[in-house]
Amino acid sequence: MKKRIASMALVSALVMGTLAGCSNQAPTSTSQPDESSTAQSTLPESEPAGSGEFSPADAGNVTLRFAWWGSDARHEATLKAMDLYMKLYPNVTIEGEYQGYDGYQQKLMTQFAGGTEPDLMQLDYYWNPEWKGQENLFVDMANTPLVNLSQFQKSAIDDYMTVNGKVIGLPMNSSGFGVMINKAFFDKHSIPVDTVWTWEDMIEAGGKINKENPGDHLLAIESGTTTGGICPFILNAYVYSRYGHYWADENGKIIASKEELTNAFDILQQLFVSGTAQPLGEASLFTGQMEQNPKWINGEIGFTVDWTATVGKYKASLPEGQFAVGKPPFAKNGDNQDIRLVAGMGLGVSARSKNVEVATHFANWLMSDPDASLLMGTQRSVPNNFQAFKALVDAGAISEEITQMLDWAETAPAAPVPLIEFNSEVGDIAKDICEQVVYGQLTPEQAADRFLTDVQAKMDTVR
């Protein structure tokens, strides 16, 4: 117990400082809190910081629509927090519009086009390039008295929530990358849970396991979306780990060489040819829902890769005590063993909302109120807001798994990925190339050539 409290206290101090060090220029990990965060311990408890003179109780009968994506556990937690707010302000009704990640952005964009977007919406920073061409879609959180931005990580606001010079949303979380482990599989194959994998070791071990047990695969990963799946796994994680840089720069230029890309595609091919990874077509049936993959549930998959924000759903899918987390794989003899740590999930308020003030008040309350934080728990990883984070730490409500993953990521945080890599069209071309490698339609070298021409051509048009 004491060890757990100490560990969480350490993580709380480290996470509060880490994102201050993360910037687009260079990763500078720090264990000191950002200067702007030092005031959080002196905040008044009666009203959430930043609410000013406004009270929703004076707004008359108000109905707000709040959209988010997530798992069932996240939906339940968020609904509970909404219920609490509605008890505090009975004149306010909040309607939840929730679903899985797949199709969420498409629905949101369609709603924006039709002028029917919800009052509040959960945002993913991957979509920031899409918002760049648009003005005045969101309330500028830096210019409203209803929000106290000093209660959030400055770097999270600057690096993830600022578009066109405006703060389009409140950072909802801090999330680290890692592996989600099914301990039953590891026990079955006598693999220590704390194994830190290199890609090469993973392929060797996974190949042996699959040879002895054809239905078992060490890894499951889907073809994916622009924000997850084989392409980011190889082209971000492996290339960054092996060569110390991402495949593109902020200016939309491919900086990975043909040799580096060929090597990456070769690793990708080996993952599947060796039987380490579940056949791509099968795993892809569970894109964004790997916790529902029967092979995962039945202990025939060793691990998958994902963010701390998804720990809850993986843990809930397995029997008690069967879930663990691990560090993501690194490249053998690679230049970098940093782990991605992002504050990529934001809560935005539509600038066209008929109840902008109430919606903004609710957004600030949801992100900063200690009671709300306890209800929402860590279904979005740990909160980015200091008050909310402190509430969870004090209550011992942050799971060991999340604490551990954040600890690892905080110790060596990777630089932010250039957002051009998350452009939908660019991502789909890259995904197609990766798939062709997996299915043997392209050799790694051919894939590298195709990547350098086709992906660059598309990036030149979308920049």
Next chain:
Amino acid sequence: MNKVKYTKRGNMGYLYIFPWILGFLIFQLYPLGASLYYSFTEYNITGTPTFVGFKNYITMFSSDLLFYTSLGNTLKYVFLSLPMKIITALIVAVILNQKLKGINFYRTVYYIPSIFGGSVAISILWRFLFMDGGLVNRMLNGLGMTSVPWLSSPNYSLFTLSLLSVWQFGSSMVLFLAALKQVPEDLYEAALIDGAGAVRMFFKITLPMITSVLFFNILMQLVNAFQDFTGAFVITNGGPLNSTYLYALKLYDEAFKYFKMGYASALSWVLFVIILIFTAIFFRFSEAATYYEDGGDF
């Protein structure tokens, strides 16, 4: 010159159909016109349209490889699913066209899938049925056969998706059933007297007598098949390896994933023209082959 006299009764008729006309103007004609306009623009979904002439159409035919991929997949899908669906519907209708106790129960059971349609829930069910450890492969394993990568291999995925369409044969079956009941019994009696067997009677009497309904079913299913979307989106998302990347999915991606509404509008008009061409060819071909009780020849 004769003037048309509008009687009060005639005006009342217009009043009765006015709600439909209003709905048609607002929900069909206006969107049609708007999408035609947008097809000549670059239109990011939250921005304003910029007129670019035929640029979208030129890009589509000259440099968008996935356009041809999606079109090819859709044509394969249509010519795979359509015959299977029509033949299955017809065979089941013939079997159910019998005066047996409890036959209505079986007619209902076979109709139910078309009520569910290709909904998201059914698509998810289809995924679980045909995935590697799904029910279908378990049955095959039970019979001593190896599993088939129904959804995970580019060689089988499109066929598996087309089975979802075939499974919804119920609505076509009901129409065939109604048509079969209209075939005069005396034709069969006369054929029996002449010594015709069941198969010969089917091809020489049944089939020609129901060609009008056959034509209708084929046409309706053809139009639907070109626009199928849900199964490809929910089950495979166009994969593996774009093998199930149907035209409707391409259209969706352009509109709602890449937010290129102008280009997506152009795609939708090209689809409209393709369906129109196929329909026209089919009408021309069927002219000579369809029997109408009120005076057509065959």
